[in-house]
Amino acid sequence: AQTVTQSQPEMSVQEAETVTLSCTYDTSESDYYLFWYKQPPSRQMILVIRQEAYKQQNATENRFSVNFQKAAKSFSLKISDSQLGDAAMYFCAYRNSGAGSYQLTFGKGTKLSVIP
């Protein structure tokens, strides 16, 4: 079974600064997908960024980028130019890539605070 570990229960960052959230995972699969989700107080999970394991290039979405280290099974999220609206819980998630695979395995989350 796959597992996802987020070792930082809480993080804080000054507005406009950069912060990196850590995620490691364990799998015996060679192809899979990784995701970062944001959960604001509204509780709705919002997809921030996603990565396909067979792609070596790190995914980027505006101020959000990942550092994907396949050999180390690490998938960290970097948030640049942090904004007050980035304050939320962030969850790392894993999904197999096989046909019909749909189940997401989540880490326990990192609570990010943004200091004005």
Place this chain on the structure above:
Amino acid sequence: GAGVSQSPSNKVTEKGKDVELRCDPISGHTALYWYRQSLGQGLEFLIYFQGNSAPDKSGLPSDRFSAERTGGSVSTLTIQRTQQEDSAVYLCASSLATGFNYGYTFGSGTRLTVV
């Protein structure tokens, strides 16, 4: 609808009572998922629907939990004889299909408190 709608938003129930949680997915989304988020935990998979069928119920924690989906649309998660450990946020998500390019859209969840 424009998004995934869940009701009620919050539910407080007495231990031993039955509860029903509703999920109204995005129109046309054939796949529907239920997850549970306990305090301080990540999301835990409960059940997956493809159309009205549930090919994977492996995450349901006990036989007190059941779910159905009708008309390929609305889904109801039922918890019988609720226990305090059932207190959690129950999140529903839907997707057009199950491939990587078909992302999940989550609802805002139902916070269930069993007293």
